[in-house]
Amino acid sequence: MNIGALFFGVLIGAPLGLGMAFLLFGNLLNRSNNHGDSVGENSRYTGGIIFSSQEDKKLHKTDDQEAYITMHTKYLPQDPVFKNRDARVVRRMPQPENPAAPAAAYAATAAPATAAAQAAPAGQGFPSSTAFPAAPAETPAPAAQVDPLAQGYSLPDPTMQGFSAPAAPQAPTAQDYENFDNYIE
Amino acid sequence: MATLCKNCGHALIFDPSIQKVRCEQCGSTFLAEEVESESKKYVQDQKALSMQEVYGVNAEGAAKEYLDCYIYTCSECGGEVMINGTEVSTKCVYCGNPTVVFSRISKQECPEFIIPFAITKEQALQAIKTEIGHGLFVPKAVQTFTPESVHGIYIPYWIVDADRYETTIIRKKTSSGKHTHITYHGRSGTMRLKNLPLDACSMLSDESSTRLEPYDFSKMVMFDEDYLLGFYSNTSDVTYGELSLAVEERSKKMFDEEVLKSVKGGTTTIIKEVGSCAIDPDVKYALLPAWFVTFEHEGQHNTILVNGQTGKVVCGLPIRKALFYTLLIITCIVLVTVMVFIGYHFFDAILSSSSRRARRSSSSSNNNSGKIIMGMITGGVMMIIAGVKKIKNVFAKLRLTQSAKTFNFTKKRQE
Numbered sequence: 001m002n003i004g005a006l007f008f009g010v011l012i013g014a015p016l017g018l019g020m021a022f023l024l025f026g027n028l029l030n031r032s033n034n035h036g037d038s039v040g041e042n043s044r045y046t047g048g049i050i051f052s053s054q055e056d057k058k059l060h061k062t063d064d065q066e067a068y069i070t071m072h073t074k075y076l077p078q079d080p081v082f083k084n085r086d087a088r089v090v091r092r093m094p095q096p097e098n099p100a101a102p103a104a105a106y107a108a109t110a111a112p113a114t115a116a117a118q119a120a121p122a123g124q125g126f127p128s129s130t131a132f133p134a135a136p137a138e139t140p141a142p143a144a145q146v147d148p149l150a151q152g153y154s155l156p157d158p159t160m161q162g163f164s165a166p167a168a169p170q171a172p173t174a175q176d177y178e179n180f181d182n183y184i185e
Numbered sequence: 186m187a188t189l190c191k192n193c194g195h196a197l198i199f200d201p202s203i204q205k206v207r208c209e210q211c212g213s214t215f216l217a218e219e220v221e222s223e224s225k226k227y228v229q230d231q232k233a234l235s236m237q238e239v240y241g242v243n244a245e246g247a248a249k250e251y252l253d254c255y256i257y258t259c260s261e262c263g264g265e266v267m268i269n270g271t272e273v274s275t276k277c278v279y280c281g282n283p284t285v286v287f288s289r290i291s292k293q294e295c296p297e298f299i300i301p302f303a304i305t306k307e308q309a310l311q312a313i314k315t316e317i318g319h320g321l322f323v324p325k326a327v328q329t330f331t332p333e334s335v336h337g338i339y340i341p342y343w344i345v346d347a348d349r350y351e352t353t354i355i356r357k358k359t360s361s362g363k364h365t366h367i368t369y370h371g372r373s374g375t376m377r378l379k380n381l382p383l384d385a386c387s388m389l390s391d392e393s394s395t396r397l398e399p400y401d402f403s404k405m406v407m408f409d410e411d412y413l414l415g416f417y418s419n420t421s422d423v424t425y426g427e428l429s430l431a432v433e434e435r436s437k438k439m440f441d442e443e444v445l446k447s448v449k450g451g452t453t454t455i456i457k458e459v460g461s462c463a464i465d466p467d468v469k470y471a472l473l474p475a476w477f478v479t480f481e482h483e484g485q486h487n488t489i490l491v492n493g494q495t496g497k498v499v500c501g502l503p504i505r506k507a508l509f510y511t512l513l514i515i516t517c518i519v520l521v522t523v524m525v526f527i528g529y530h531f532f533d534a535i536l537s538s539s540s541r542r543a544r545r546s547s548s549s550s551n552n553n554s555g556k557i558i559m560g561m562i563t564g565g566v567m568m569i570i571a572g573v574k575k576i577k578n579v580f581a582k583l584r585l586t587q588s589a590k591t592f593n594f595t596k597k598r599q600e
Contacts, residue, residue, distance in 0.1 A: 002529075002536060002537070004532070004536050005528075005529050005530075005531075005533035005535075005536055006529050008528060008532040008536075008558060009525045009527075009528030009529035009530075009531070009532055010525050011528075011562060011565070012524070012528045012532075012558075012561045012562055012564075012565045013521060013523075013524030013525035013526070013527065013528035013529075013565075014521050014524070014525065014565075015565035015566055015569040016520075016524045016565045016568050016569075017517065017520035017522070017524040017525070017530075018517055018520070018521060018522065018569050018572065019567075019568030019569035019570070019571060019572035019573075020520050020524075020568065020572065021516045021517040021520045021521075021572065022513075022569070022571075022572025022573055022575060022576050023568075023571060023575050024516065025509070025512070025513045025571045025576065026572065026575030026576045026578070026579050027575070028321065028322070029322055029504065029509065029576075029579050029583075030398070030579045030582075031320075032321045032322045032323060033320055033322055033323055033501060033502040033503075033504055033579075033583055034321035034500075034501050034502075034579060034582050034583060035316050035317065035498050035499060035500050035501075035502075036396050036490075036497050036498050036499030037396060037499075037501075037582060038396065038399075038502065039395045039396060039398050040382075040398035040399040041399070042439045042443060043440060044380075044399055044440060045378050045379060045380060045381045045439070046376050046377060046378050046379065046443070047377060047379075048376070048443055048564070049372075049374040049375065049376045049440065049443050049444060049447070050373070050374050050375050050376075050377075051372060051373065051374035051447070052373050052374050053208070053352075053371065053372070053373040053374070054370070054372055054373075054447065055370065055371035056368070056370050056371075057373075058409070059354060059369035059370065059371050060368075060369055061449045065354045065369060065371070065457060066454075066457075066550035068352070068371045069352050069354065069356065069371075069457060069459050072352040072371075072373040073352050073459040073460075079363060090343060090385065090421055090423055090424065090425055090468070099186065103327030119343050149489075152570070162482060
């Protein structure tokens with residue numbers, strides 16, 4: 001018997017065998033006892049990514065990668081910082097919920113309701129009551145006969161009809177690309 | 186309070202099978218939107234009072250479980266209905282009539298939309314039996330379980346539109362023969378998210394509510410409180426911070442999945458990313474239906490969830506431990522023996538040929554043998570890591586059903 005071969009056989013065969021058994025039984029157990037383990041597919045909620053930049057070369061050095069990220073992230077809109085955002089419970093509000101939220105936070109979106117946010121005076125991030133539907137209790141007709149869209153409601157649209165991608169955030173200018181190219185030697 | 190039948194005065198309940206409210210006494214049916222209750226107007230101001238207000242129990246003296254309890258007076262029998270801080274509809278423990286706490290769904294707290302229950306209690310139970318009836322590792326007692334309680338609950342959701350902006354650096358690894366080629370790809374872009382549902386109830390774990398998806402939003406209708414009759418429901422209690430965080434996490438995951446698809450071939454990994462998410466201000470508030478079925482197995486409480494619209498069953502069930510571990514150990518022994526046997530003969534051949542070549546002083550062949558051995562050791566270690574990870578992941582998912590949070594969300598309601 002070749003002791004060396006036996007040593008290596010055990011060294012490699014044991015983890016391979018155990019790993020395969022665990023993988024096999026993990027899958028079997030998952031099929032048998034775990035049900036409904038899926039979330040909504042991405043395609044239900046998004047039309048995909050609209051790329052403002054795709055770079056397949058020039059990014060081998062860490063500095064180049066950092067420069068690429070820095071160049072593109074400086075155009076990212078900042079998250080709106082609401083006053084007491086961790087303490088305030090989300091509610092439908094017919095009036096501006098939080099006057100402290102910055103209007104500019106939504107400037108990059110093209111949704112109709114965002115127009116209200118853009119139109120809001122400085123320092124008033126949420127739209128006025130025009131952006132919110134009236135309370136359903138005030139709608140006299142049965143819902144089956146009501147066209148919510150005609151009343152200014154925006155019903156969720158699972159077919160993504162009417163989906164319009166927002167304008168990309170301020171894209172890098174030609175000057176930025178030139179700077180980037182100059183930076184990468 | 187309950188909405189009463191115009192014909193006989195008995196309490197109405199919503200019947201998912203006919204999508205109408207029905208009187209159990211005289212059998213009359215009405216469209217939910219058509220039912221008008223004069224008395225609704227008078228009870229708008231009847232609020233649920235905290236235990237402290239009613240009995241003067243202070244926080245120090247009260248038992249912990251009563252701190253989030255509120256008392257609502259049933260308008261039909263005058264009985265005291267105990268509800269938690271976010272419950273909107275329940276049943277009176279004394280007269281059994283459906284009760285809606287109108288003050289909690291007035292004005293800003295009123296949902297805009299609702300997907301009415303389309304699956305009846307019997308259909309939900311049948312769906313569960315069908316789904317779990319064939320599992321190899323599901324105990325027989327669980328396959329033929331008797332439900333402890335079955336609750337139809339409307340879960341509050343915020344339906345959000347948002348834009349995800351992100352810049353990423355992706356590393357792509359391609360292997361050809363002995364060579365590995367690594368390239369780096371930069372991607373920057375915007376992803377528009379539309380109608381993303383996010384659970385607005387802090388009492389329910391996000392994992393459970395996310396797995397109930399998808400809901401068909403085309404069946405959504407304007408909210409009417411009569412859809413709540415006979416069902417339980419809660420109102421939103423999440424903060425802006427929690428909502429933002431949930432959108433951020435969900436959108437990041439979706440962006441990452443999509444952006445990796447843009448780099449074809451090889452093994453891709455995101456190594457750097459910076460992004461942000463802007464939520465549209467016009468978030469929509471909706472109630473979505475789910476059945477919660479609880480049962481006890483070996484002293485452990487379990488909760489199975491069923492999507493009240495599509496009938497999708499969500500659960501991780503207890504396992505037949507003896508059978509599972511016996512089969513696992515036998516399989517481990519068999520596979521390890523087979524792999525050691527194959528490995529022994531493989532290395533025997535390699536070592537014999539390399540020793541023959543060593544006698545002919547060929548150093549490069551020794552190097553090659555070493556590389557093969559190192560490669561195979563690495564492969565073995567990776568395989569066992571992947572296997573252990575898989576088993577751990579599955580066990581973590583199975584614990585979802587035994588979650589005390591989900592059980593308490595369901596069980597702590599008036600029957």
